Amino acid sequence: MSSTPSFQRELLGARRAFSIAQLELRSLRLALAPKLFNPNQPRVPAGSPNGGQWVGEGGNDGEARVETVNWPARRSGGIRTIRGRTYETSPTQETLLAATEAHATALVREVQRRDPNWKPRPNLYEGVEGEILAHQATAMQATARLRELRAQEPVCRPLGETSPLSRGGSSDGIYTVPTSEFREMLITVTPGSQIISSPVGYRGQWYLQPDGSIFGIRWSERYGVTLDVIRSNNPLVPNGYKVHQK
Known part of the structure; x- marks a missing residue:
């Protein structure tokens, strides 16, 4: 059975949005790459299915996920431990970390409610600003996938x-x-x-x-x-x- 013109237009629109998201993510990776390269970063041992690939600091298989940071509950100043390193943070960075992580998590959950096997692609990043950008990139991926699924984004609760x-x-x-x-x-x-x-x-x-x-x-x-x-x-x-x- 052939698709209707309306459905084809919606499908093309979803694909276009997904392509735009991919381009923005690639631009983000290119901008961050010079700061993130670490020649001492471990790799998967030779002989394994993924032998030679970089191993993320937060895991041993490069599995995509929404990275979370340690939230300071009672500290005299803003301090975060991100991917094993400690950083001083400003109040603005603290609130952005919290808000962007929450937003990305909500979107990923909404996608996985419809597509349980979907996972966002891993993001290369370093430091506080990199963590914020990574959350925003994950949210963009999830939004694009929801459009592909012709599903609505989650709505906040009062x-x-x-x-x-x-x-x-x-x-x-x-x-x-x-x-x-x-x-x-x-x-x-x-x-x-x-x-x-x-x-x-x-x-x-x-x-x-x-x-x-x-x-x-x-x-x-x-x-x-x-x-x-x-x-x-x-x-x-x-x-x-x-x-x-x-």
Whole structure:
């Protein structure tokens, strides 16, 4: 049975978007390559199926995945351990690392819900800025695959439906949760949220949700990456609520 003209146009559009994503990823790799080459990086032993290939520092088989970093929960300054190396970070870098990782993870999960065997291609990177670019590149790959599957991108959950805010009121307006729960919360609120201007002096970034709610992701010297409820449309989650990490 032949395809309809409409379907063919959509298919061509999806292929074009995927090709653009590939070109952007290649440009990113070319820009980072001079900084990333390490002649001492280990290789797969000869005689193996992948003998001679570079081995990533985070694994021994080059398996594609969304790389995560160690999140500092209680530090006097921004410090991250990325691929075995320690870096000092700025508040802006901390919030970008958290937001881009959450967004990429949400998109990859959405693709794998429909195509369980799909994995993003590994990204070469080094340092904090490289980690941020790698998350953005992974998000682009996942977005292109969703278009190929003719599927919608994930939609963020309202603040009032997001754990731990869904549990109801807090006596002091502050929630302190494990890092794993905090990360999952960011994964549910970032997809589809729009970056908007934040006040001068705010050590992070504000995001606007489709329902009009606004939250901020910022760096706290005591608690690390923190989520602020700037404007809420849910009476159980008043403005000013904060979510810290243990």
